Amino acid sequence: MQKRCLLNVAVALCLLGQGYLAISAHAADEDKTVVAEMGEARLSRGQLQNMLSAMPVEKRQALLGNPTVLARLVQEEVVRLYLLQEARKGGMDKKPEVVMAMRQASEQVLLNQYMAELVKPGADFPSEALLQEAYDKNKAKWRSLKRVHVAQIFLPVSPDEQKNRAVQQEIVRVYGEVLQKKVKFGDLAKKYSQHRESAEKGGDMGWVTGDKLLPELAPLFMSMAANEVYPPVRTTMGWHIFKLLEKELAPIPTLAEVKDGLVKAIRREAMLAKEQEVMESVLKEHPAKVHKDLLPK
Template identity: 30%
Template structure:
């Protein structure tokens, strides 16, 4: 369990997420570094050509959209810098660029030839895939946690480590008394600023997202109980279990879209393999093994 730092900056992309205000124009600049800019039209073009799942996440998550735009802007700025130094004229770079260009054409052409029928998969296909993979759709147990943290670096003197643990043990005893206020205490004494401001609240955390030491500490707690002090990389943590959600299996409705996408991708791959096999049957590939052996000769 580490401190909950959030590193975000101010690229204003609210127009993509339906924020109030005038409709953005295609030429409006949404991000800039140096002389390199990205307009609304640039970002829309980028979103139109990326993986649909990534696009959907970006359009429904401001942070994800920010990260995509930042990454694209940095690549654009690097491209300007590289071209100014004529890096694109290097023979090795030019060959790799040509290879990537050709691969994009071939891959998209092959995909266009082997798209599954629009009716695939059927409801029966989806149901069968769901039943066959049900164990993969288990949603882990979740814990609603709050914490008080005493920061102790890993390389701190042993005395500092021991003192922090002792103070948290004493604090646990105090907080176990009737009417003790964990949230108010966290606001005043916790050294993790991000959670202290919220009364120590971390929020809901999945079982598989917890480090082993904290997972073990909270697994046996009753709701509203407080753990013994737990050592993590950043220091000692005192944890309060606010609520628990048991492990459940996602319903077919919840995973249907992902299943349909996976089945269509599998079908497309199978169609592509069959197409390539048929192509090689019609037009057998010929290899000159003697000439080829000279390639690897010392």
């Protein structure tokens, strides 16, 4: 059965390579050619075309350019259709709770599409002036770390929770010593840090580029000033007390470099605001009457 499914997928991909799999909704409605099957489940080329047409252009182009990934998608879809058939054969779609859930899901899809049409900004939104204004206001947010020069005191974590609690207590105690400033940070690192390579250098880890940092550490170092010591931080590796020695920031990207993401963010924000306006407008024009005395208690 699986071989037959894969054979039909291969045929579909051959047709794709010959240009027969054009993205056309009209053709999709007419094309009943089976491109994959499993048991009684069938996936037609028309259905596949409709699936592809509904995808974002970038994703669709990526799939059409990668026959292996497209074949996997087709196989997953025919498995889904097969399981749906089995569920219906077993009467799953007749169960009251399933009927209700299906109805709610269907209504939500309809509502989402309706709201999307109501709040969708025009194709020319945002204007170049609005883009420039948003870019100028958020320049600081576009800053990123090029590299940081840090020192640390490190204590590893253990699979044993009881030992972990002891490690946490120890790192807090060591941090207390750091705050007292009676002993230099480097000397405390040599004494307590269990990252041997940096401990031998007084905790100095040298320069680390931004792309090599753990994701949670980049914002932390961005917020720190030179020679500042940060309270104990837990990562997947263990507990750290970081001292920022120096940092270099990457150049602020140009508007052209961030334009695509900025456009999406502004449009998304505008749609959310419009959704709220629509809800308030509907309530104003058609006040809802809630019979509180009839609500379940």
